[in-house]
Amino acid sequence: MTALPSHPPERMLEHDIAARMDRLPVTWLHGLAMLICALGMMLDTLEMAFGGVLAAVFSAPPTPVPAGELALLLAAVFLGAMLGAPLLGWWADRKGRRTALISLMLWIAAVSLAAGMLHGVVALTLCRFLSGLALGGYPPIVIAYLTDLLPPRRRGTLIFSSLSLSLLGPPAAIFLVRWLTPLQPLGLEGWRWGFLLGSAGALLSGLLFLALPESPRWLQARGRGAQAEAGCQAFERSRRLAGTPGPEATPAPRDANALASADDDRAAPAGRRWPWVAGLFSLSPWATVAFPLLTGAVLTQRGFKLDAALLIFGLSSLGPLLGTLLASTVMDRFDRRLAMAACALAMLACGAAFVFSSGTTALIVAMALFNLAISLYVTLLTVYGAELFPTRSRASATAGAWALNRTGAALGPLLLVPMLRDAGPAAMFAVVAASLVATLLLLSLAPRGRERQAVS
Structure with a gap:
């Protein structure tokens, strides 16, 4: 009699949980998770957008600050993110995605409250650093969480459509400050109210994250089978969202040895994939963070008053919302690398148009399209990275790469603010353009993504 292959029951259950999650249709519980994650991302992008607001506020009368102080203020949030992202990613892989997301949101609430109440550039710089500890961890952890939960064939589309709501954060922050600056309710400057409302x-x-279950994939990967089963059943009991496709096709059954072999095939190259992902994350902030961060300063340097600079900055930030919603309908149909390369080329063209244009309309259009390319590229890159790594290390691997992104984002203002003031916008954009060219080269060599495929 042939002996059956030996394989731990927990391992079989892990594959069973993963297969059941992959077969699910999009349910109301999936929808609730996407909505709550999107709200948190909107707060994250709102806080990050305040760098551009502060750059404009503290570059214009009556509160201009020296270039060195302004550069440190703008870099502080990214210095915090550089340290916080890998620590929070490590914690999320050990304590749970939901636990990490709840904790960092409460931390942001407390520090943003302090930023809105304290006085002095030094105190504000410290608050921005402390906020960055949590802000840097949120995007990679929330996308790791959604990657765990969502059906593979629609994973990219659903993440894009969900996080499109987050694109309301930057224009909300900018227009809120512009509206409140002349009013100063309760004697507080407009930018302070932005921090206070962000805290709330x-x-x-x-x-709201308390209403969501922990990732069943993560629970099973950590050996918590009973909780994983309960979480999986919560999704199975939830009704399918109207207008969404039915359950995924059931994968062909595989024996234990085949399952183990498949896992080995996926896990083996994961370490070799990380340097490619890390390289792309390291290059991206020069275009996706540093350049938009300084557009307000570029406008004030060209002679625009603060009110006009904030109006242009705010209108340009509306571009990504509709564009990202439209892109979400087709994003799973293309190689992730090809889509990212198209975004990098768009940033090159639109950034050059912004730097060398002078008309207000041209500036708004160029920056709106640039912001659209940024929003697509950053989400694509984070999803691409999350899909390449197994559940046990998904948050920490992606957050580690994200920390390198925040390192570049911190260095960007320190280098580019003095360059902008001494040599002008064209010299500053030359650095951004070089990073985009290097990105295109790296994308041509990077591993293929896992669009429309199950993740391990």
Whole structure:
């Protein structure tokens, strides 16, 4: 009699949980998770957008600050993110995605409250650093969480459509400050109210995460089979969202040895994939963070008053919302690398148009399209990275690469603010263009993504 292959029951259950999650249709519980994650991302992008607001506020009368102080203020949030992202990613892989997301949202609420109440550039710089500790961890962890939960054939589309809501954050921050600056309710400057309202939103977001289950994939990967089963059943009991396709096709059954072999095939190259992902994350902030961060300063340097600079900055930030919603309908049909390369080329063209244009309309259009390319590229890159790594290390691997992104984002203002003031916008953009050319070269060599495929 042939002996059956030996394989731990927990391992079989892990594959069973993963296969059941992959077969699910998009349910109301999936929809709730996407909505709450999107709200948190909106708060994250709102806080990050405040760098551009602060650059404009503290570059214009009556509160201009020296270039060195402004550069440090703008870099502080990214210095915090550089340290916080890998620590939070490590913690999320050990304590749970949901636990990490709740904790960092409550941290953001507390520090943003302090930023809105304290006085002095030094105190504000410290608050931005402390906020960055949590802000740097949110995007990679939330995308790791959604990657765990969502059906593979629609994973990219659903993440894009969900996080499109986050694109309301930057224009909300900018127009809020522009509206409140002349009013100064309760004697507080407009930018302070932005921090105070952001604090309230972060508190609400953290509490809403309590309504969501932990990732069943993560629970099983950590050996918590009973909780994984309960979480999987919660999704199975939830009704299918109207207008969404039915369950995924059931994969062909495989024996234990085949399952183990498949896992080995996926896990083996993961370490070799990380340097490619890390390289792309390291190059991206020069175009996706540093350049948009300084557009307000570029406008004030060209003679635009603060009110006009904020109006141009705010209108240009509306571009990504509709574009990302439209892109979400086709994003799973293309190689992730090809889509990212198209975004990098668009950033090159639109950034050059912004630097060398003078008309207000041209500036708004160029920056709106640039922001659209940024929003697509950053989400694509984070999803691409999350799909390449197994559940046990997904958050920490992606957050580690994200920390390198934040390192570049921190260095960007320190290098580009003095360059902007001493040599002008064209010299500053030359650095951004060089990073985009290097990105295109790296994308041509990077591993293929896992669009429309199950993740391990």
